[in-house]
Amino acid sequence: MLAAVSRQVARSSVRSYTTSAATAAPRKVGAFRGGFLGFLLGVTATGAGSYYYLLDQYKLANNVVVADVVALQNSVSHLEKHVKSLEEKK
Template identity: 75%
Template sequence: MIATRSYSTPATPRRIGSFRGGLVGFLLGVVATGAGSYYYLLDQYRIANNVVVADVVALQNSISNLEKHIKLLEDKK
């Protein structure tokens, strides 16, 4: 007579190798950090651009006022 097993062994879970898991984690970290850095730098660029535009507008106003003042001085002569 053939002996039958009346118990079962648990299936071993399939694991990702430590090298592949570490590589996937590293790549996810690099992508997340890169995306965060990109948006931070883009925001800083926008802020700097707005400051430069404001300075150019202020310079234009200053030059316009200077031209008006010079014109008034020339008209008084």
């Protein structure tokens, strides 16, 4: 009788062990791999943000330079007209 009870206890403990092993928590991401992936994600996000910020600043500076060139062309054309009018008066 003692042997039958011990067999039954052994079977139930094996069943509980196999069911608990099957429902174990999912594998955790290692500290190195998680840190590395986090680092890559952070660098990628920062790089993308920096790229779009610099692109916006480049467009803004380019527009300012183009506006200055247009203003310079207008000034030169007004100066040429003024010089021509002075030459005609002589």
